[in-house]
Amino acid sequence: MAIDHSNPLSTTLLGKLDYDQLTNCMRCGFCLPACPTFRETGLEPESPRGRIALMKAVADGIMDPDQAFQDQMNHCLGCRACEPACPADVKYGQLIEQARDAIEDHADHSVPMTGIRKLFFKGILPHRRRLKWLGRSLAAYQKFGLRHMVRGSGMMRLFPKHLREMEKIIPDATGRGVVERLGAVYPAKGEMIARVALFRGCIMDVLFAETNVNTVKLLAEAGFELVIPKEQVCCGALHAHSGEMELARALARTNLAVFREAGIEYIVSNAGGCGAQLVDYDHLLHDDPKYSELAGWFASRVIDVSQLLVDHGRMPSFADSCANASEPVTITYQDSCHLRNGMKSSNAPRQLMKQVANVSFIEMKEADRCCGSAGIYNVTEPEMAGRILDHKMEHANSTKARYLLTSNPGCLLQMKLGVRKQGANSHMEVKHVVDFLFERIGDCSKTKA
Ligand code: SF4
Ligand code: SF4
Incomplete structure (x- = not known):
């Protein structure tokens, strides 16, 4: 079949996609049962194998990158559950980001959507001062x-x-972050x-500043000195997942320069x-x-807080006395x-939770499956996110757990x-693992900020 790259998006896709990764897919289908969107729909184009085939067909110029193609790329959660299931080690997460980056280059958003994207990705997320202002404004709105x-x-x-619904569950915001x-x-x-060094995050330090504070104190208890570089910026994850790769790279370069100066052994993330x-x-x-x-x-040097504690920390004694x-x-x-799936860390948080005295850990069925959040997926694809969440809650409820961490x-x-x-039927409380652990370090006075 003739290769037709008359559509500029096809040419951009060909330039941006890692073609070797596309051809690495041997179409075995081992990834299909791991994929939440395939499990929900049973449709091949909603599977990793299907999406890779679509990317390749468009890059090869044998399929038009029409709206249906672009919708399929957007339906993917980017959860990367397909990666550990893949015997050929296809880096699907990178492929979907490359595809979205190419699509975004040719996107014809409405004027309001262009404005919202510009404000969110360029105007707010990369700027610490504006985030603080946002935190203060949100706190005033809430209080x-x-x-x-x-x-x-x-x-x-x-x-x-x-x-x-989301507006109702936004936690208390603050302009006073961890630093x-x-x-x-x-x-x-x-x-x-x-x-x-602590990577404090952007939204994290506005909506979950208490978790950042608890992370620092928990790690200090375990024998680590914490440095929190003030000039660090957003990691760029939301940008990369949304086709804003150049912005993601710019943020990465800033962080590299900032953390190089910090004189540290590890860069700790709690998100x-x-x-x-x-x-x-x-x-x-x-x-x-x-x-x-x-x-x-x-x-x-990047490591998750639980992994750092388990691999290198002096384990604090976790009791349930504070509760x-x-x-x-x-x-x-x-x-x-x-x-x-990205940091390959699943045992460390479980190991820590199981060390807390007077706690009974119940493994939830399909705990490794996406909850439907997936960055801003629950905002952009609410219908699918809601279906996935409903299944998740069925499994969560069947554990009868008091805390969902x-x-x-x-x-x-x-x-x-x-x-x-x-x-009112649910008495389950949702917490970050760090907050749960920190509340259970023997001396309750440490929980006071
Ligand atoms: S990233 Fe998640 S939703 Fe997307 S194809 Fe892979 S398993 Fe499916
Ligand atoms: S498991 Fe890997 S090689 Fe097999 S179809 Fe899925 S992506 Fe392709």
């Missing part, structure tokens, strides 16, 4: 009765249902094992989504002659896909949404 006024006015009805609360250096307790992006900086910048070596240095619980407390865990802010919000949807 000073504005939220009640907005809800009472019926204004929320202008928004789609899934956004109205403002603890300073840029936090000493180890007792003999220092290593000096490590699976950020960690998987940071660990991928060497691939992201492998073509950059100035930064590729430094990117390799950086990526080799004043006389009965054993039951917990379960939802893997962060990017922590599991996870290791990524997006998963945490999605799980909260799932619990909220069940209304």
